[in-house]
Amino acid sequence: MIEELINKSSAYYCVECRKCSSICPVTRVYGKFSPASIVERALIGIEDEVLKTGDIWKCLSCGLCHMICPSGVDFLSFIRELRNIARENGNVGITTHEGIFESMPKLLLENDIEVEWMKNAEIDDDSDVLYFAGCLPFFDVMFKEVGFDGKKIAESTVSILNKYGIKPSVIYGCCGHDAFWNGDENLFNSIVKKNMKKVREKNASKIIFSCPECYSIFKKYYPEIDAELMHISEFMARQEIKGEENGEEYTFHDSCRLGKHLGIYNEPRDVLKKVGIDIKEMEHNREMAVCCGTSTWMSCDWKSEEIRKGRIEEALKVADAMITTCPKCQIHFKCTLSHENKKLEVKDFVEVIAERIK
Amino acid sequence: MSSCPSSAIYHIYDDSILNTKFMTEEISPFDCFNCNYKYIEEGDELIFCIKRFDTGKCIDGLANGMNIVVKKCLFSDEKVEDDEKLYKLRKMLKMIKMEDKIKVE
Helix, strand or coil, rough: CCCHHHHHHHHCCCCCCHHHHHHHHHHHHCCCCCCCHHHHHHHHHCCCCCCCCCCCCCCCCCCCCHCCCCCCCCCCHHHHHHHHHHCCCCCCEEEEEHHHHHHHHHHHHHCCCCCCCCHCCCCCCCCCCEEEEEEEEHHHCCCHHHHHCHHHHHHHHHHHHHHHHCCCCECCCCCCCCHCCCCCHHHHHHHHHHHHHHHHHHHEEEEEEEEEHHHHHHHHHHHCCEEEEHHHHHHCCCCCCCCCCCCCEEEEECCCCCHHHHHCCHHHHHHHCCCEEEEEECCHHHCCCCCCEEECCCCCCCHHHHHHHHHHHHHHHHEEEEEEHHHHHHHHHHHHHCCCCCCCCCEEEHHHHHCCCC | CCCCCCCCCHHHCCCCCCCCHHCCCCCCCCCCCHHHEEEEEECCCEEEHHHCHHHHHHHHHHHHHCCCEEEECCCCCCCHHHCCCHHHHHHHHHHHHHHHHEEEE
């Protein structure tokens, strides 16, 4: 099985240059972890060492290694498929929050999330535009104490669409991103089946996402959908925007999914600029941006904290407020900030835009 | 008599002492770390002590069609309802209309 994935991911092209390990954010804080070493061990056939250790769960699937590899090794699909095999053999990694977000999607296969959130925005169940709001209602409950407001993100997204004459229908639920990247293929396929049915029933011509993870998984790994899929920043980039110059300075944190996975760097920046925000870039920005330190609710530990602290330091060098498009990045930064003696305001892209467009 | 609240619940449901560790080592009240009681499966019920309530296990149980019972720790005056993990989970389950699947005793 490993041989097959070595072929599929072009891992046999690895020239052991170790550029992947030199750029990996996990390796930077924990030298014993090395993407190169995982590939090399697989190539020389030490299957057990690869599949039975926790190393494969430490990868953030941020994509920096994939981007820098001179041989074109697709490390992202390599690690994901390794996780598929490891999971089948009982190595399931260590989840955060007692596995609540790994288990909850199982309940969502038979049940739908129902919340009365849109009191300050207008929706229409028969709309031609669908907004897929993801797991925001659950995050809203879990992370209130660190200052995360999932409702505000969903409401802001809908109110932005309202301002352009669109009353969207809204679906909440799991997109399957974490099941996919954690190698739980059966669960992922079941989630896809359910979501495809719901999306087809809506018969929308446009599906809007505020969460980069939902967007990337729908765009890259779902079967073809007869609708235009777009992130809210892409939608906004096509609109006429009237904002006011106000001299506000923010830095922008590129989420791995919207950035390295989908290559969307300009749209959010252009839109923020149009509403009068001055973006102060961090040292590592766009494709070189460093991950928030935790992915797919796995392995959040001191390594994740160190990565986050580094990113917060980087942000504070240029601004005292940060904008991100990813709810999970926001949660992770706010979590670290809640116990660090540092002041950095973290806001979602849609919150900032909704407050400023006229 | 058991000195450990969790093992006490275990024995109430099992009518026997299964863990020899408890017979050889002294365990203090609230020494949850050393207690190996996690949960009990009884029919279609998954029974937790609030001190050892495991959210992920609870959801997996619900996904497998089980009902959840959460019991108060015998050695604690705290109310089960005050537990933050349980409070959050119940709020989430309410969003998917499954809140009645968790019973608190």
